[in-house]
Amino acid sequence: MWQLYQFPLCPFSRKVRLMLAEKGIAHELVRESPWTSRDEFMDLNPAGQTPVLVEESRGIVLIDSDAICEYFEETIEKSPMIPGTASNRAEVRRLAAWFDEGLHREVVNPLMNERMRKRLISRDAPDTKTLRVAMTSANAHLDYMDYLLDHRRWLAGPVLSLADLTAAAHLSVADYLGGIDWRGHKQTTDWYSVMKSRPSFRPFLTERMEVIAPPAHYDKVDFN
């Protein structure tokens, strides 16, 4: 059985969890707090980051959320998540990178620093200016998603793809940390309701991080 070393509010871990669930791949979660740099974990992944996926009996160690998703896209035919022509697939990968890089750097990572790492690790108060900038960026990202969803059924085209899983993973962490104001983003809100109601997403709705509570709408599929 695959073992996934992951952290509950790590968006890259969530992306892999969505991928594994959509593909129907049995796995066990192993909680890892990457900032502790535990020796056994650093031996597995010198980059010291979650997620890492291990199949001990076959001696396989997969590292990096993209490498993991591509691995299962290649080996499991069920529910293609990088579907279509080479150009379609390039668009899925462009958007997955857009969310993994831009949305993470501008929104998710600052929220995790201010509202999670400072709470759990340094015990400093969050910096309100950083939070304000992150929430403004979140708004710009939702605008871009609204624009995409005005033209397409899903973010990268007519079918669900890794672009949707990636965006949902990052937004779910930002939303848990109270960094998303959904008002005025009907297209993205509707899309996110649909994502939230997928069986692959449902475990996130009930998981809680100790000491950090999500806003009241977090686990409501219809936001109410």
Add this chain to the structure above:
Amino acid sequence: MWQLYQFPLCPFSRKVRLMLAEKGIAHELVRESPWTSRDEFMDLNPAGQTPVLVEESRGIVLIDSDAICEYFEETIEKSPMIPGTASNRAEVRRLAAWFDEGLHREVVNPLMNERMRKRLISRDAPDTKTLRVAMTSANAHLDYMDYLLDHRRWLAGPVLSLADLTAAAHLSVADYLGGIDWRGHKQTTDWYSVMKSRPSFRPFLTERMEVIAPPAHYDKVDFN
């Protein structure tokens, strides 16, 4: 014909140029300075980053260095750069991500800020402390590459792969900016000599950025 919007010292542009050359794909270079946020370029890529690859006659726009490399790996059989089994391919992608993220964040990006962007854009003096930290990180990265090359012919295994192209692209920019001390890294130096002598790499040796000159060893395949 493909048109590559690129910047000479952008490591992600160099990675794509290596990929295109190894695959034998004809293309034309279009120079783009991403920090100017030129309207026509922002229309092509809302992320405002190089590289972008365009085939106007077929209406194809490819964005993001990974999406571009995967596109050609899928469509052009010649010279596979993500070769082998699904596990081998995962290792190539893990290392490409390692260099694109860690080596870029800790070494290449600070060098580009201090020695290129400040020179070209803000006209501030480089910060010596930031440069020192970047050069220390570079040393740690070369140690890890030495370790890989102690066990393998190429970085990800027995054959040349996207991991080598990615590492060479980033190191070539760091080396141009005088950020690499090669002493004490025999395995990586030997590997880099071989990379430098490949036809795909040779154009980088003679290209020069205005106002920024590389160190004397930069264009010497044998470093002398």
